[in-house]
Amino acid sequence: MSPKQQRGEATVDRILDTALRVYAESGQQGFTVNAVTKAGGVSFGSLYHHFGSFDGLAAALYTRCMEELFDAMTAAVLRSRTARTGVRALVRAYLDFTVEHREAALFLHASSYSGYLSAHARQIREARDAKLAPISAWLEPRVRRGELAPLPPQLIEIMVMGPVAEAARRSLSSTYDVDLNQVARLLPDAIWQSLRPG
Structure with a gap:
């Protein structure tokens, strides 16, 4: 696996970990794209690049x-x-x-x-x-x-x-x-x- 692929997988894992934490702390109402990107320090572009949509x-x-x-x-x-x-x-x-x-x-x-x-x-x-x-x-x-x-x-x-x-x-x-x-x-x-x- 290339270094770029490794970084991509690490970013995916970090976003998923953050999303789970946001959901656990804020519930379904607080589980939003804004909350996840803010808590994870990732851009909308990065989230959409890896997952296509929220x-x-x-x-x-x-x-x-x-x-x-x-x-x-x-x-x-x-x-x-x-x-x-x-x-x-x-x-x-x-x-x-x-x-x-x-x-x-x-x-x-x-x-x-x-x-x-x-x-x-x-x-x-x-x-x-x-x-x-x-x-x-x-x-x-x-x-x-x-x-x-x-x-x-x-x-x-x-x-x-x-x-x-x-x-x-x-x-x-x-x-x-x-x-x-x-x-x-x-x-x-x-x-x-x-x-x-x-």
Whole structure:
């Protein structure tokens, strides 16, 4: 990689880090192009050069946060030998990510329905599918061997991710009082029970 490419990547990382910090400190209302450029000490031109638009920046940040979450989940499931420990590891990794990377989790859960992501839906979906592929590859042989309920991979993903994503979203919201320690004790086994064969 040339020095110019390295500088470009460093600038992209710095802008994404700044954008996440601005979002965490100011919320969706304060997440503006002016706030990000001012906080990061970058020009509008630089931001638009690297991301094409503010929506492009938001989509890139969403993708980065999502990839970090799925990397953590993949690492957890690949260390597991049984279907039960794997399902539990996926749930716990998601919850751990929510606690350890609160700003990224907040952006993921608050922005998942935001309009600025729709223009980049295909790119986000492709990135998501690529990151989910190792998890699916781990689950599929266990379904074939009868260690997991005979369900399509997408339904297994929904049954694992749906409840834990909602628990994480509620824990990040000021509207709900959700104890993630209690969730971490109870939810992994509850999700496993829903995916057990028979």
